[in-house]
Amino acid sequence: MPVTITIKKKLPPYSLDLxxxxxxxxxxxxxxxxxxxxxxxxxxxxxxxxxxxxTIQFGNTTWFxxxxxxxxxxxxRKIGMVFQEYPLxxxxxxxxxxxxxxxxxxxxxxxxxxxxIAHLAKQKPARISGGERxxxxxxxxLASQPELxxxxxxxxxxxxxxxxxxxxxxxxxxxxxxxxxxHITHDLEEAFYLADRFFVMENGRESRTWLSRQLxxxxxxxxxxxxxxxxxxxxxxxxxxAV
Amino acid sequence: xxxxxASLIPLVLTAKVLFYATLLQLFISVPIGCWLSxxxxxxxxxxxILVSLPLVFPPIAxxxxxxxxxxxxxxxxxxxxxxxxxxxxxxxxxxxxxGIPLVVKPIQAAMNSSEANKLAExxxxxxxxKLTILFAVLLPLAKKTILAGLLLAVGRSLGEVGxxxxxxxxxxxxxxxxxxxxxxxxxxxxxxxxxxxSLLLAAFSSGLFIAFKKLSSTT
Numbered sequence: 001m002p003v004t005i006t007i008k009k010k011l012p013p014y015s016l017d018l019x020x021x022x023x024x025x026x027x028x029x030x031x032x033x034x035x036x037x038x039x040x041x042x043x044x045x046x047x048x049x050x051x052x053x054x055t056i057q058f059g060n061t062t063w064f065x066x067x068x069x070x071x072x073x074x075x076x077r078k079i080g081m082v083f084q085e086y087p088l089x090x091x092x093x094x095x096x097x098x099x100x101x102x103x104x105x106x107x108x109x110x111x112x113x114x115x116x117i118a119h120l121a122k123q124k125p126a127r128i129s130g131g132e133r134x135x136x137x138x139x140x141x142l143a144s145q146p147e148l149x150x151x152x153x154x155x156x157x158x159x160x161x162x163x164x165x166x167x168x169x170x171x172x173x174x175x176x177x178x179x180x181x182x183h184i185t186h187d188l189e190e191a192f193y194l195a196d197r198f199f200v201m202e203n204g205r206e207s208r209t210w211l212s213r214q215l216x217x218x219x220x221x222x223x224x225x226x227x228x229x230x231x232x233x234x235x236x237x238x239x240x241x242a243v
Numbered sequence: 244x245x246x247x248x249a250s251l252i253p254l255v256l257t258a259k260v261l262f263y264a265t266l267l268q269l270f271i272s273v274p275i276g277c278w279l280s281x282x283x284x285x286x287x288x289x290x291x292i293l294v295s296l297p298l299v300f301p302p303i304a305x306x307x308x309x310x311x312x313x314x315x316x317x318x319x320x321x322x323x324x325x326x327x328x329x330x331x332x333x334x335x336x337x338x339x340x341x342g343i344p345l346v347v348k349p350i351q352a353a354m355n356s357s358e359a360n361k362l363a364e365x366x367x368x369x370x371x372x373k374l375t376i377l378f379a380v381l382l383p384l385a386k387k388t389i390l391a392g393l394l395l396a397v398g399r400s401l402g403e404v405g406x407x408x409x410x411x412x413x414x415x416x417x418x419x420x421x422x423x424x425x426x427x428x429x430x431x432x433x434x435x436x437x438x439x440x441s442l443l444l445a446a447f448s449s450g451l452f453i454a455f456k457k458l459s460s461t462t
Contacts, residue, residue: 046368047367048364048367048368073367074364074367074368075367075370075371075372077368078370079368080368081365081368083361083364083365085361087358087361087362087365089362089365089366089380090384091383091384091386100366100369100371100379101369101370140369144369144370
């Protein structure tokens with residue numbers, strides 16, 4: 001299902017004002033400095049906050065329209081979301097956290113196995129590491145069989161080996177299920193590996209300059225700096241800024 | 244025997260009052276706390292103020308107002324027909340009212356915490372309706388807070404004097420709870436009996452406090 005978003009929201013000291021559209025199976029990396037409004041954008045798409053004006057259209061369904069006074073609840077939007085702090089239900093085991101969203105046990109078993117966390121099924125979230133929690137959060141988001149996936153820095157707590165493995169896995173799942181994904185990240189290498197397209201934000205608006213400034217100044221993380229040639233390469237292979 | 248039969252009656256009476264008041268806290272205060280934590284209406288703000296009042300209002304004055312509301316000349320007496328004031332239900336009402344804020348306020352705080360909000364949002368995104376979020380997420384999260392609130396309310400009810408005196412009348416053998424009986428014993432110069440009853444209250448309250456501390460340390 002294609003997603004079309006045109007929204008405005010006052011977000012002192014600036015206003016969020018942007019238009020974005022993406023189609024089924026497309027993975028968009030949302031980039032930009034801290035405080036650019038990236039997390040607010042996905043909260044608005046998820047229905048956890050409401051824009052001041054604009055529309056959010058998912059296929060033929062209007063999720064939000066200020067003109068027609070339509071606001072569908074988060075429950076009706078069939079979204080999978082990994083929050084920035086990857087919260088999990090502390091009173092439920094890993095299995096039950098995923099079961100909370102999953103339609104049947106075969107889905108849970110398959111996800112636990114794919115994400116290498118089957119051995120943690122009976123553990124409570126407090127007893128597992130940050131990286132493991134993040135993998136459980138991803139499983140939970142995918143278990144609900146969403147029609148749109150919103151990821152807010154979903155790999156930030158993973159070590160390098162797990163990060164690469166989970167990236168590949170996510171890419172495969174997204175391709176297989178043909179769902180659109182909005183993926184917030186500060187890791188440019190990750191964005192170049194995963195994304196079909198970039199959406200760069202600064203001060204609540206789409207930015208044409210932030211990413212090129214980061215790349216030319218080498219003002220990125222060490223890992224990106226080491227992979228600088230790799231990170232520029234995909235741009236030449238057809239990836240383009242959403243500008 | 245350490246306690247004579249005159250002291251056993253207040254003991255049994257106090258146990259009954261605590262039992263019924265705790266049931267009321269569980270079935271009235273806990274739902275009120277849940278409702279207040281998610282409602283933002285003018286009416287809920289009014290109820291919020293009302294349930295907070297026993298924290299700051301003098302118990303004897305609260306008791307007086309309750310006596311007016313439930314007394315013989317009140318329109319409500321048509322419904323209750325002299326079954327509240329100067330009887331066990333009056334004492335239960337006093338214990339219940341004294342403990343309400345100690346149950347409601349912690350529940351509100353727990354359910355409005357940033358962790359609870361994040362988990363409620365997570366459950367909403369996963370498609371769960373408000374009732375499921377309440378019963379499957381928020382209440383299990385607030386379980387220890389609810390238990391701690393109930394313990395505090397029991398402790399508060401145990402030492403309740405002002406409202407109990409107004410609504411129960413401190414009638415010997417009928418509405419004299421342990422706290423009131425300590426007052427009666429001192430008034431009649433029976434210091435030994437007052438001391439034994441006071442030690443009993445102190446021991447029970449200490450037990451409640453230890454249980455509360457244990458719960459708090461694992462919250």
